Amino acid sequence: MSTAVADKVEVLAEAGVGRPVVALADGLAASPALAALAQRFQVTVVKAASAEALAAWIAASGAEAVGVLASGAQVATALAAAEACETIKALVLVSPQGVLPVERRPGGPAPKAVLVGSLDASQPRDALAAYRRALPASHVVLMYGAGADIAAERPDAFADVAGDFFDRQGRFAFMTTSAAVLPD
């Protein structure tokens, strides 16, 4: 990848310290979810001219492992970038715009979680199963009570699920919090 291509990525916001997460999510910069995620990760909200540019920019960052979060129309960009960049180790895909873009570029072997709001009327009726079929070995998460803008409508839940998935991928099915009521 050339540096010129990587230059076609604009950084919109940066927050936090920790393992890197790159977010292609315009609304995230203004959402409380960013601050919640930034407590655990170094989050960089970017605008990428293309999947190729995003892949080049991540590869040039020198990081060994990067999580990518993308929403809406940018889901397709993130999936295409993941096919070209082995540094992308996990993807959280929020409110994709239909199944077709996801089917076209399933994003390579990196583990994926797809977040869909239960009130998102723009999603196909069979959205959960359709995304899971389009992205083998993915996890589909129904975010109860949220529409398309999950980060704005349920910021804590959004940050918790996304963060948990970046941390543990498929093992996020196991809780790490104790069930003890009064341990001491």
Add this chain to the structure above:
Amino acid sequence: MKTCFLGTGGYTGQVESRAWPVPPEQCDRAEAANSMATAIRQYKLAEEVGFDWVSISEHHYSPGLMTPNPGILAAAISQQTSRVKIALLGPLMPLINPVRTAEEIGMLDGLSNGRIVVLFLKGTPNEHATYGTNPAETREITQEGVELVLRAWTEPLPFSWEGRYFRFRTVAVWPRTFQDPHPPVFYSGNSDESAEFAGRMGLSIAIGFAPPAKVKQQVDTYKAAARAAGWEPTHDNVLYRARMIIGESDSDANESAERVMRGRPQQTTPTGAPAGAGGGDPTAGAAGVQFLGGPGTFLAKAKVLHEAGVGILDLGVAGGGMSRSLELFGRKFAPALAEIN
């Protein structure tokens, strides 16, 4: 109209006090087993005399309705009956694991060859004290739980649920319900808010013990919400729960009611207040039942309820004489009720 026998699974022995929670030391172990055998016999009799459905409630820490898990009794009934629908009215959503319940109902629907009906409720104040539920959250818990169960029954592939009250990172219910896409689901119609939720969600409603005018008001609210959501409920979508004391004639029923009044033990709520036998229905009369009388009086009230939109009567027998009441009901009441359409 369809008829449903509301069995109690009640304790057949004597207890010193029914103040909730009733101390377990008052429960004779053998009598508890006998109570359950009696309940099964009553449910079988209800099928034999012509009831269309039988129903089981969920209640805790009390001899009155000894069914903390209605699904267990439903499983037993499913193996002792062959025709009646078996209605779980209902699992108390704030007290249960919705996914586990979805799995159990999948089992029950298979065991009964598709005869299960279910009503998810939020429970009464004493039920909320059972496992320490916050009463202020029960409505939201119940609504979220219902949506989770419906998803669990209909999603073809595993999914995760990130709710406000429930989190399940893996949901993949086996066995699927016998009925496709799932058993009929009822919801409370007792408040405007719940009736509107049911209409919006495409659920049926159950109204308990209310006077006919209130029933009509709630059905109207429900139907308006359903129409706004693009569908039209029928009488089969509205269940009315009531208590009855019946007889060959009105005077026969009145004599039974007097016996019930004389023998009724004092019941209390967790706060110590007397439990309202009439469930808030000012038309319930001194005996606290919604249906009191012979066939003519009974049918007249049933027709009023039908005109209000009710299609299913869920009827509990007040007082004693269960077998006699059920046989009489099957002989003189059920055939006439079936003619009301």
